[in-house]
Every structure is written in C-alpha cells, then in structure tokens.
Amino acid sequence: MSIASIENKLLEATVKLIEAAAVWLPDDVENALLKAYEIENIPATRSFLKAMIDNVKIAREKRLPICQDTGVVMFHAAVGDKFPFTGLLPSILRKATVEATKRIPLRPNTIDVFTGKNPGDNTGRYMPWIDWDFVEGSDTAEITVLLKGGGSEVIGRAKNLIPAEGLKGVMKYVIEAVYEAGPQPCPPIIVSVGIGPNVSTAMKLAYKGLLRPVGQRHEIPEVAKFEEELLRAINDIGFGAHGMRGKVTALDVHVDYAPRHPATLSVAVVINCWAARRASMRIYPDGRVEYLTHPHLNKEVV
Amino acid sequence: MAEYSLRTPLSEEDVRKLDIGDVVYITGTVVTLRDAGHRRALELLARGERLPIDLKDLVLYHAGPVVRKVDDRWEVVVIGPTTSTRMEVYEYEMIEKTGLRMIIGKGGMGPRTAEACKKYGAVYTVYPGGAAALQASQVKRVVDVYWLDLGVPDAMWVLEVENLGPLTVVIDSKGRNFYDEVYAEARRKIDTEIYPRLGIK
Ligand code: SF4
Numbered sequence: 342m343s344i345a346s347i348e349n350k351l352l353e354a355t356v357k358l359i360e361a362a363a364v365w366l367p368d369d370v371e372n373a374l375l376k377a378y379e380i381e382n383i384p385a386t387r388s389f390l391k392a393m394i395d396n397v398k399i400a401r402e403k404r405l406p407i408c409q410d411t412g413v414v415m416f417h418a419a420v421g422d423k424f425p426f427t428g429l430l431p432s433i434l435r436k437a438t439v440e441a442t443k444r445i446p447l448r449p450n451t452i453d454v455f456t457g458k459n460p461g462d463n464t465g466r467y468m469p470w471i472d473w474d475f476v477e478g479s480d481t482a483e484i485t486v487l488l489k490g491g492g493s494e495v496i497g498r499a500k501n502l503i504p505a506e507g508l509k510g511v512m513k514y515v516i517e518a519v520y521e522a523g524p525q526p527c528p529p530i531i532v533s534v535g536i537g538p539n540v541s542t543a544m545k546l547a548y549k550g551l552l553r554p555v556g557q558r559h560e561i562p563e564v565a566k567f568e569e570e571l572l573r574a575i576n577d578i579g580f581g582a583h584g585m586r587g588k589v590t591a592l593d594v595h596v597d598y599a600p601r602h603p604a605t606l607s608v609a610v611v612i613n614c615w616a617a618r619r620a621s622m623r624i625y626p627d628g629r630v631e632y633l634t635h636p637h638l639n640k641e642v643v
Numbered sequence: 644m645a646e647y648s649l650r651t652p653l654s655e656e657d658v659r660k661l662d663i664g665d666v667v668y669i670t671g672t673v674v675t676l677r678d679a680g681h682r683r684a685l686e687l688l689a690r691g692e693r694l695p696i697d698l699k700d701l702v703l704y705h706a707g708p709v710v711r712k713v714d715d716r717w718e719v720v721v722i723g724p725t726t727s728t729r730m731e732v733y734e735y736e737m738i739e740k741t742g743l744r745m746i747i748g749k750g751g752m753g754p755r756t757a758e759a760c761k762k763y764g765a766v767y768t769v770y771p772g773g774a775a776a777l778q779a780s781q782v783k784r785v786v787d788v789y790w791l792d793l794g795v796p797d798a799m800w801v802l803e804v805e806n807l808g809p810l811t812v813v814i815d816s817k818g819r820n821f822y823d824e825v826y827a828e829a830r831r832k833i834d835t836e837i838y839p840r841l842g843i844k
Binding site: 384385388389392393395396399400403405406407408409410411446448459490491492495509512513516520523524525527570574577578579580582583584585586614615616 | 644664666706707708709711720721722723725726728749750751769771772773774775776777778779780794796809811821822825826828829830832833836837838840841842843844
C-alpha cells in the first residue's frame with residue numbers, strides 16, 4: 342500500500358473511532374451503570390438511571406451522540422519505537438476530528454481564548470489534544486480518544502499538599518472535590534487521581550487513569566487498596582445518580598503515582614461524568630486496524 | 644414522592660402542588676435559553692420590549708441542542724441540560740418579569756431562584772444530564788428559533804415536547820431545595836462517618 346492510501350485508510354479508521362466513542366458507551370461503563378441500577382432502591386434515582394441506560398441503547402441503535410456535549414477531543418497515542426507511521430499521526434488525528442465533527446455530528450466546542458472565535462470543527466491551537474507515550478520494542482500504535490464534556494472537566498483540580506498531610510491528605514482532597522462538585526459533573530462519576538512531585542506530573546497521571554477500564558484495579562496492591570477505600574468513601578457520601586441520593590456516586594476510582602520530592606506532595610483529580618466516552622484502536626505496521634474497546638467494528642473494517 | 648404528567652400552559656396551581664423529589668413529565672411547549680439568551684431577554688425586557696415568545700406559564704429549559712437542517716426544517720439531533728448555576732444571576736428577574744412556571748436544567752440553582760419560585764409560583768427541575776439521545780426522542784418538533792446570531796447552542800429554541808422526562812423537582816414553590824438537603828446530609832456523613840473511619844482530620 343502506498344503512503345497516501347494508508348493515510349486515507351487511517352483517517353477513515355480514526356473517524357470511525359471518534360464516532361464509536363460518541364455514540365457507543367464502552368461495555369465496562371455500561372455494565373457499571375446496569376449494576377448501579379440493580380443496587381439502588383430510591384425511585385427517583387432509579388428512574389434517572391433507567392433514563393441513562395435507555396439513552397445509551399437509543400444512542401447506539403440510532404448512532405446518535407450519547408450526550409449533547411460531545412466535549413473536547415483528546416487523543417492518547419502509545420506509539421511503538423518501530424511503528425512506521427508516527428509522523429502521519431498528528432495530521433490524521435486532526436483531519437479525523439474535523440471530519441467526525443461534520444459527520445456524526447459533534448458539537449463544535451473549541452473557543453479561542455484570545456479571539457473568542459469558534460472555528461466550528463473542534464480544532465484550534467493544540468487541538469485536538471494529543472498525549473504521547475512511547476513503547477519500547479513495539480511496532481504498533483494504540484490510539485485512544487476521549488470526548489471530555491465540560492460539566493465534569495470544570496471540576497478538575499490540583500494542589501500542592503504539605504508532605505506531612507500524607508495519603509490521608511490526598512484522600513481528603515479528593516473527597517472534598519467530589520463533595521463540592523455535587524451533582525454538577527453528572528454522577529455516577531469516574532474519579533481519577535494522580536499523585537507526584539508537582540502538579541504537572543500529578544495531572545498527567547490523573548488523565549492517564551481515565552484510559553483504564555472501569556473495574557480494573559491498579560497492579561500494585563497498596564494502590565489498589567487505596568482505590569477501594571476511596572471508592573467506598575465517595576459512595577458513602579450518598580449523592581447517587583445526579584444527586585438524587587443513593588449508594589453509587591462513583592462507578593470507579595483510579596489512582597496512579599510517581600515519587601514525590603522531599604519537599605512536595607502534589608495531587609490532581611479529574612472527574613469523568615457517567616458518559617465516559619472512550620474508544621481505542623491498535624494500528625499495525627502494515628496499516629491494519631483493530632478496534633479494542635468496540636470490537637464489533639472489526640467486522641466492518643476491510 | 645409523587646409522579647405527575649403536566650401539560651403546558653402550566654397553571655400556578657399545577658406547580659404549587661409539586662414537592663421536592665417529585666417526578667414530572669411535560670407535554671407541550673418548552674423554550675431553551677442559556678447564559679447569552681438570558682442576558683438578551685433581560686435587556687429587551689428592561690427596555691420594555693417583548694420577547695419573541697411570551698414565556699408566561701411556559702417551561703424554560705437550560706439547554707443547547709445539536710440540530711441539523713433537513714430541507715427547510717430544523718431537526719433536533721440530540722439535546723440535554725446544561726449546568727444551571729451559570730444562570731442563577733439572571734433567574735430571579737426572569738421569573739419575576741416573564742411569569743414562567745417551570746425551569747429545567749441540571750446541577751441545581753441557588754437561593755435567589757428559590758426565592759422567586761416561592762414568590763411567583765414556579766419550580767426548578769432537573770433532567771438526567773447526558774441522556775441526550777433519549778431526550779431527542781421526546782422532542783416532537785422545532786416550532787421556531789430566534790436569536791440564531793448568538794450561535795446554535797445559545798439561540799432561543801421553541802420546542803414541542805411529549806412526555807419530556809423524568810424531571811425531578813429540585814426547588815419547589817414552598818422554599819425547599821432538594822440539593823441543599825442532599826448536600827447537608829452528605830456533609831454530615833463525611834464529618835461524622837467517613838472521616839472518623841479513615842482517621843482524617
Ligand atoms: S457532564 Fe458529561 S454527561 Fe453531563 S452534560 Fe456534560 S458531557 Fe454530558
């Protein structure tokens with residue numbers, strides 16, 4: 342295949358990836374909602390959860406966006422050092438964003454901070470956003486798209502704690518963030534926490550945590566235990582779906598960390614609404630594409 | 644908790660009977676306005692002009708739809724509530740000057756809105772945020788659109804809806820705010836159960 346035809350193929354595949362994210366909630370999130378519906382017994386909470394679950398089905402069947410706020414388009418690219426098309430990716434991801442905005446359609450959400458202009462295609466300075474990771478020894482690239490809605494992004498925050506506050510201080514910071522957010526970020530939410538030597542690394546880790554499926558624990562047992570404790574504490578707050586009261590305020594909590602500096606302990610929290618729109622695909626060195634979160638799409642791909 | 648199906652125009656009696664936590668489904672006319680629309684509406688009213696549509700006894704919706712034009716007609720692709728707190732600064736006056744009876748949004752509103760609801764007979768309700776495809780199926784037709792110069796999301800969309808819901812009453816016309824009570828309970832749980840258990844503070 343020529344480079345131009347590979348480029349076209351990957352562009353199409355990426356538009357499809359964005360569409361999958363917008364209209365088809367990943368199974369792990371949908372299952373967590375179904376479980377919440379089973380657990381809750383307050384009528385208003387149940388009627389809200391039922392509406393959300395019905396909505397997920399309608400969106401999938403009619404290929405409509407799950408939520409009218411289709412968010413900001415954020416990519417994560419984990420690229421192998423032997424992957425041959427790394428240089429093509431930035432322009433492909435950008436073009437795919439423009440095309441997906443037209444086709445699905447996505448709501449145009451990028452407003453230039455200085456001119457106030459909205460180009461209408463979800464691009465702009467640095468947009469769509471791309472985070473890069475490099476994977477040694479691999480010849481594939483794994484691309485994930487997150488559509489991040491404003492209602493939950495507005496809750497994201499970071500702080501330098503006093504090291505003496507320790508992990509309990511981290512817990513308190515996260516619990517207070519969830520408390521203050523209340524029903525605003527459309528609970529049940531997914532909470533992702535990063536801890537590190539400065540707010541930048543902490544925030545980066547927090548965002549990366551959103552790539553992890555709901556229900557998957559951290560591979561380090563101490564961190565996994567911390568996640569479980571935090572999840573239980575957040576659910577005990579009792580907001581429930583959209584603040585209607587209930588047992589499930591968060592579908593999951595993800596935590597990751599980097600070492601701290603002796604003088605610092607930084608924590609970052611990002612919150613995803615229940616409409617946690619995420620889709621991943623793997624690109625092979627021959628240009629073949631495999632959808633990971635939405636495997637049904639593999640049948641439609643040549 | 645009770646469940647009601649209501650039809651616009653709403654009477655004062657219709658909304659006065661509603662309590663926080665009640666679930667409501669609306670059939671009839673709802674009108675969307677976000678921040679920019681609220682600002683323009685209040686400017687017009689302050690100059691003694693009339694709004695393109697009289698909001699008296701109608702439902703105001705904090706939403707910006709995704710729409711498309713099919714032939715010459717607008718069609719709602721998806722629609723859902725936006726965070727209402729941004730409209731708190733405008734809502735007392737909106738209720739006072741227009742006589743609207745019901746607001747739909749998400750995330751809750753503050754004491755000024757609650758005061759207006761009590762004084763003039765209105766309620767604030769929430770729709771489950773994010774359920775945009777479901778809600779689009781409850782919108783029967785776009786009746787009209789005004790102020791498109793504000794952009795599609797911020798324009799004033801007049802929609803005919805059928806059984807729009809579930810809506811939960813968060814502020815009733817008796818001075819109660821559901822979310823204030825939920826927050827108070829949450830604070831109590833955090834301070835008396837969660838933090839002591841975790842050894843925090
Ligand atoms: S917070 Fe999420 S679910 Fe709620 S309105 Fe925004 S994007 Fe939609």
